[in-house]
Amino acid sequence: MSPSSTEARRRSPLRRLLADPQAVLSASLLVLVVLLGLLTPLLTDHGPNQVNLDAINAGVGEHGYLLGGDKSGRDIFARLLHSIDTSVVSALIGTSIALAIGITSGLVGGYFGRRTRAVTEWVFNLVMTFPGLLLLIILMPVTKGDYKATMVVFGVLLSPGIYRLVRNLVLGVKNELYVDAARVSGLPDRRILRRHVFTVVRGPVIIATAFLAGSSIAVQSGLAFLGVGSSTVPSFGAMISEGFTNLYEEPQQFLWPSLALGIITASLVLLGNALRDALEGGRPKPSRIVTATSYRPSATEVPSVAGLLTVEDLAIAYPTPTGELKEVVSGVTLSVAAGETLGLVGESGSGKTQTAFAALGVLPPEAVVTRGSIRLDGRELLGLSERELRAVRGTSIAYVPQEPMSNLDPSCTVGAQLVEGVRAATPMSGREARERVLALLARVGIPDPERTFRSYPHQISGGMAQRVLIAGAVAGRPLLLIADEPTTALDVTVQAEILDLLRDLQKDLNMAVLLVTHNFGVVADICGRVAVMREGTVVETGTTDDLFAAPRHPYTRKLLDSILDETALRTDPPTASAGALETETR
Numbered sequence: 001m002s003p004s005s006t007e008a009r010r011r012s013p014l015r016r017l018l019a020d021p022q023a024v025l026s027a028s029l030l031v032l033v034v035l036l037g038l039l040t041p042l043l044t045d046h047g048p049n050q051v052n053l054d055a056i057n058a059g060v061g062e063h064g065y066l067l068g069g070d071k072s073g074r075d076i077f078a079r080l081l082h083s084i085d086t087s088v089v090s091a092l093i094g095t096s097i098a099l100a101i102g103i104t105s106g107l108v109g110g111y112f113g114r115r116t117r118a119v120t121e122w123v124f125n126l127v128m129t130f131p132g133l134l135l136l137i138i139l140m141p142v143t144k145g146d147y148k149a150t151m152v153v154f155g156v157l158l159s160p161g162i163y164r165l166v167r168n169l170v171l172g173v174k175n176e177l178y179v180d181a182a183r184v185s186g187l188p189d190r191r192i193l194r195r196h197v198f199t200v201v202r203g204p205v206i207i208a209t210a211f212l213a214g215s216s217i218a219v220q221s222g223l224a225f226l227g228v229g230s231s232t233v234p235s236f237g238a239m240i241s242e243g244f245t246n247l248y249e250e251p252q253q254f255l256w257p258s259l260a261l262g263i264i265t266a267s268l269v270l271l272g273n274a275l276r277d278a279l280e281g282g283r284p285k286p287s288r289i290v291t292a293t294s295y296r297p298s299a300t301e302v303p304s305v306a307g308l309l310t311v312e313d314l315a316i317a318y319p320t321p322t323g324e325l326k327e328v329v330s331g332v333t334l335s336v337a338a339g340e341t342l343g344l345v346g347e348s349g350s351g352k353t354q355t356a357f358a359a360l361g362v363l364p365p366e367a368v369v370t371r372g373s374i375r376l377d378g379r380e381l382l383g384l385s386e387r388e389l390r391a392v393r394g395t396s397i398a399y400v401p402q403e404p405m406s407n408l409d410p411s412c413t414v415g416a417q418l419v420e421g422v423r424a425a426t427p428m429s430g431r432e433a434r435e436r437v438l439a440l441l442a443r444v445g446i447p448d449p450e451r452t453f454r455s456y457p458h459q460i461s462g463g464m465a466q467r468v469l470i471a472g473a474v475a476g477r478p479l480l481l482i483a484d485e486p487t488t489a490l491d492v493t494v495q496a497e498i499l500d501l502l503r504d505l506q507k508d509l510n511m512a513v514l515l516v517t518h519n520f521g522v523v524a525d526i527c528g529r530v531a532v533m534r535e536g537t538v539v540e541t542g543t544t545d546d547l548f549a550a551p552r553h554p555y556t557r558k559l560l561d562s563i564l565d566e567t568a569l570r571t572d573p574p575t576a577s578a579g580a581l582e583t584e585t586r
């Protein structure tokens, strides 16, 4: 991350808000509007319903009417100012009722047991079944056209949205270890809710408040536009409705209230968005795609001859609860040549999987690629749409995961899943796809392909499942196969077979392999080159022979020492060396 963006994320939410022109502009407009509303008695002597028959459709400045008169001879400026009061009161009532009901019920429903939640859920589901606007119109005889009473009802109708927001946030936070710790330390529920839970809820609720206020104003104006409610209450909606009927003769009568209402609601929405960015830290897009000309390999990088996959200065970050971004990959640079196998090694948490996921385009939605470039066969992958990425994943780049069993759908036969994948990558008939899958199953060493084809995942072993996934991955003859710890979840005896299979396939298909592992035994077994990762960066890259013979970086030496002390590489069962390595390096 660039220093300036890191600095931006460290600022307090208020400072971030003040630095955002959208927030400053929308908040200033809202303050101005509220001030105009408050100063109404000083700004005009005219009442909103005061009629001067001489001033019917009066022009700007005539008869003491600053913005002219409407078709009943009332002062448009005075009516606008009084309409602000109506809007502000509507927003205050609708918002506070929705917040009071929604927050209280959300905290109770989310924090306390299932039975309490079932009750709150039932009540809010019931409220949500009411058709909002229609109900407000139907209830007019009850509210007697009083817009304040209408806004109370509207606040109740808005409350399920707040309830759900708060309930979900509370459910998310209540099982955090620090909340458990507070409970164990004997803090009363009331205190836990206030100190630990409410702090998490606060930000999203502040954001929602801006949108609630906008909705309340829009609904009050909408009802007035429809002529529902008292005709003596000044309202933008009523003014727009009257101006509408006089649109061709006196368009300004329509223009002023529309403009005022538009400015107020748009400012509230923009302020809500700005608040979200300030409180939640925003989601920057990849800030810069480094071009080939500006890229300089780092000192530790040994570029391979023809880079099929080229990762340059890649940085990936995740937002923390305070809104700051924390980098988990910080400027990774590596390349994999066509047909070669590169081992990406490093201890747990060093960022190997994140780097691989970025190349596959499957980082979780909250991940932010803050800089860098990932090119496959010369094509930039960062910034591709999901559709474009799907096409790349189907044909050029494939993936073999760590946990074969959890990557197969237990409710479908193995054959059905593979056929679906094969047909998605290359359109073909069902029969052709079946033939292709059976051939692939035979190719990956499954003894009875027909039987495995018909089997459900629970009917095959872990090793078989990994062969099935490898078959699916190589079906589209990819240029690059990314295998993330493909043997870790398997039996020791099966691990070597799977590595042999990968090596065979790699030679047969002349496929490049990026092998993510923390096991140097696996690296020595099948990789031609190695990149060593530590704390989000590549600290050393080299051929496997060179790296094992003369590691340059102290961290690589430490990793190697930890397994060389134990036993010879090639004969060492991979999990045994992994365990030793992990213990040593932690």
Ligand SMILES: Nc1ncnc2c1ncn2[C@@H]1O[C@H](COP(=O)(O)OP(=O)(O)OP(=O)(O)O)[C@@H](O)[C@H]1O
Binding pocket: 318, 328, 346, 347, 348, 349, 350, 351, 352, 353, 354, 355, 364, 366, 518
């Ligand atoms: N969704 C996420 N939100 C926040 N941090 C994450 C998320 N996913 C991964 N990380 C962090 O990114 C860092 C790198 O994770 P990564 O999975 O790439 O490590 P790894 O080197 O592959 O280790 P392992 O072999 O244990 O998977 C870790 O510190 C991890 O906590």
